[in-house]
Amino acid sequence: MVDSIPRATLTNWRRERGSPSLSDVHRSIPVTGKNWRRLVSFLGPGYLVAVGYMDPGNWATSLAGGARFGYALLFIALLSNVMAIVLQHLCARMAIATGRDLAQACRDAYPRMLSYPLWFLAEIAICATDLAEVIGTAIGLNLMFGLPLEIGVVITALDVFMILYLQNKGFRWIEAFIITLLGVIAVCFVVQIAMARPDWRDVISGFAPTTQLLTNPDMLYLALGIIGATVMPHNLYLHSGIVQTRDFGHTSAEKRQAMKYATIDSTIALMFALTINASILILAAAAFNQTGHTGVEELEKAHTLLAPLLGSAIAPTLFGIALLCCGMNSTVTATMAGQIVMEGFLDIRLPPWIRRLITRLVAIVPAVIVTVFYGESGTAKLLILSQVILGLQLPFAIIPLVMISASRRKMSELVAPKWLTVIAAFVAAIIVTLNVKVVVDLMIGN
Structure with a gap:
């Protein structure tokens, strides 16, 4: 069903909106009450x-970065977190306004000769994300x-069963699992x-x-890595899909309110993420x-050194617990992002467990090769x-x-x-400039 989007808006898309991604949980969570009660209904996707x-x-x-440059x-x-807040707001705004996630919007807005390469690049990003999760969880x-x-x-491939169990329990169970971890x-x-x-x-x-960020190639390389680890491509697709799990209504007023509450949710959650990111670097x-x-x-080296340097045997244990929790959490969200990307761009609907096994196998093969031939040092370089x-x-x-979000x-x-489009365009310009600088440095041997 097409919501209350003006007919003139629909004619500007290359095709009308299809079935929603994550259809089993689409608009499955009721939005009830007023003010703070209504806000509580929206809390969850941001985390x-x-x-x-x-x-x-x-x-x-x-x-x-912390060990080398203090x-x-x-x-x-901090900069990447501010970028993230702006971009995640745009994701929620676009999804709520159009009823499309980012993958569907790209598919419906651009010709196939452009949307297919965008899909391929999104899949590469998800594979890179999954690779980091595989190695991190294994460590x-x-x-x-x-x-x-x-x-x-190899054991990380079995986490598909945990995801299936949570999905069958309902989307709120997934959110509760994530927030608990x-x-x-x-605390760790x-x-x-x-x-x-x-x-x-x-x-x-x-x-x-x-x-030094512009004069030291090594610092810039790690800076781009931090931005890549913070403002992640799959998160943009993920947020635009899961924000639609809320049944926020179809009128313009209801959608504006939904955008406000979704932004509050994601901003609070991202400030929490900044605290954790900063804590890792400070430690x-x-x-x-x-x-x-x-x-x-x-x-592994960080884990080994924590006990003698901090003078406590519990420090490395806390480090290991936190790392394992991070890997388990990332498993759930990367699976959803992969499902949204495939369904959105290609309109192919695979069972979640098949999709999960495919992406995990793509990540497991290089991870196994690197761990067998290069050991711990190789996995660290592969992570970065x-x-x-x-x-x-x-x-x-x-x-x-x-x-898309700037198109009336x-x-x-x-x-x-x-003003928001200008800020978002500036964020995009910063990231593109950093990318070009790093590529040039790598090409000339820096």
Whole structure:
């Protein structure tokens, strides 16, 4: 059924809106009450989005950045979080206004010769995301239970059963699972930072920009990795799909209210994600950089050093628990994002377990090869590389999002205001410029 979108708006799309992604949970959560009660009905999707901002790949880049450059990259964590808030608002606005997720909007707005490459690039981004989750979860299993990395990588394919169980229970169960694990992660880092006792004056100064970002290729490489690990392409597709699990109504007034509450939800969740991201970097700076261990990149090495450096045997245990929780959380959200991308771009509806196994196998093969031949150091480099790949894919998700949300013919009266479009375009320009700079540096051998 087509909602109350003006006919003139519909004629501007290359095809009319098809079936919604995640159709089994589409508009399955009622929106009831007024004011804060209504807001509570919208709380949840933002935390699923926030998971992508603190996944195992983020740990690798933040640990490497904090160990090597101290608190200097805290500015990048803050900048990327601001970017994320703007872009996730645009996702919610576009989805609520058009009834399409980002994948469907790209499919319906552009010819196939453009939408198919966008689909292919989105799949590459999801594979890179899944690769980071596979390695991170395997490392977490190794740290907690002593399982070899190769076995841990294979075991991660079995998490499809956990996802299927949660989906059968209902979407609110998935949100509750995610939020519970996020709470465990937060507690783990609060305790570890208390043990590390960072210099809070240096922490505050780390949120100010530094010119080294443009003059030091190594710092820029890690900065792009942090942006890629924070503003993730699959999150843009994910948010535009799961925000439609709320039955918010069809009138313009109801949609405006839905946009407001969805933005509050995602902003609160992303500020929580910033706290976790900053905590990882602060822990690395205080525990490793300040003690001369500037070469820490591997999660296993960080785990090993925490006990002697912080003087507590519980620190590495908390580190391992938090890492395992991150990997489990990311598993759920990456699966949903992959389903949204495939259904949205290609209108192909595969059972979730088949989709999950396909994406996991694509991630498992390179992970097994690297762990067998290169060991821990290879997995660390692969984690950071996966985040840089995500950063390079970002423009191909952000630019269509900005263009579609700025189109009055597609968005009708819910079109993004010009000031917001300008800010979003500026964000896209920053990311594209950083990408070009890193590619040039890599090509000339820097």
